[in-house]
Amino acid sequence: MNKLYIIMLCLLVPMIHSCSDPDITDDVLDGNVIFDPSLYNPEQYLVSAKYPNPDANDLSKHIILVIHGYSATTFEWEEFKSWSTDSSYRISQVLLDGHGRDYASFKASTWQDWSAAIKREYEKLISQGYTKISIAGSSTGGTLILELLSSGYFNSRLHPKNLFLVDPIVVPSAKTQTIAAIVGPMLVYSESDLKGDENKFWYRFRPVETINELNSLMKLVRKSLEDGISVPTDIYFKVFHSKHDPVASTTSTVLIYKGLDRSEVQLMDSDIHVFTRLSLRTNVTALQRKNQQDAFSQIAAKLK
């Protein structure tokens, strides 16, 4: 009887602990103090906001929308912006809706909200007269691009010149993610193991509602890939993926390669997720730096 009591206590304590929203402090993005800077200064991040009335010279530029992943912010592509010196293209850093704000905003958001920010900027650029637009997405950013492609979003609009995916997630590496819908009511949220300043650029706490949204998006995209997705012939499509991605299983890229009628794939000798983001990581190796430069160079070369 005593043993049973102890076992029940061991099960109940963590359950009760995790059945309420997390205690959020103001030194993390989830709180009410730190926000993504693109919300205060959109003109520093969005090309459409920086050049509201583009002239002929502006319109001759190639614009690339860079899309971050689940729970991240514009910071995820900041290094590409710093790295880029070529004046022939401009970078528009999109902040997904529900992201870069606070826990409640994130919790209330759907994957359709995440996607809405991409559509807004893409359509604004087209309405301003740009004709050369490309999109790059990391992690869930890549999954959202696949959804736009499979849903026919680009069919009635200007086609993007290039689509680049970095460590896209169609299948998770974390084996417990697929059971979130079942254990969700007990789980409420999951806490990531962000270090130091990473807490200012990624949500530390991921509400189960958003994990379910991500799972729904992946399921939808996976189904589309199973049925086959056609890539318009004027779009160049390339996927970069770490060989041992601890978040987005590399099997995601196998599914993309099989599911698209044409695409290029490059596997990187890497075991980190979103290998193009090295800032704030500890012990960055020369190989990781080389992988990042390789991807950046290839993306930039297509933006002439």
Place this chain on the structure above:
Amino acid sequence: MKSIIGMSFQGIIRFMILSFVMLFSGTGYTQSIDAGLRIQKTQGMYWENGLSIQYQFANFKPERFLLGFDYITSRLGTAYNSNAIKQDNFLVSGSWLFNKTKAYHIAPRLNVGYFYSDLEFEIFDEVPNTSFLLSPELGIRYHFKELPIKLNLGSGYYILTAKEGYSPGTLQPLYFHFDICYTLLKNKSNE
């Protein structure tokens, strides 16, 4: 096709059939053999269907213990006529039947086995595509008194210990399956 544990996919199928024949030939030790279809859905992943064979031995807990062999594959499920990944699960299981006097039995089961996914293209040769399988399972088994048919409903959880990023992505832990089996052989002398 890429070889796994030194055997081709066809080799493993041949090995399983040979094992079946060897066991089948030892009917003197067999209380009953049930064989049938297994329909399986993995939570958040594929439909995978296949075959299930369950043995009861005459001289070892004949009404209690079941030795099972299962082969399930997405080739007969989600991957049939689609771009889903073709993957195979080879399982050996031991089940223990409670409520032996009743038509239905609570049936906990322990599975061990091997998982293989065919990634098809050379560029993915270094992507993890195989795994050892171990899963505890809980099920309920029903046998019709007047018919040689047994039904089994079960749910299991693969214990996957590989580091994240080093295990096949389409191998997910929680699964549910339904089996419908026909009694191929029943040794009445041992009843």
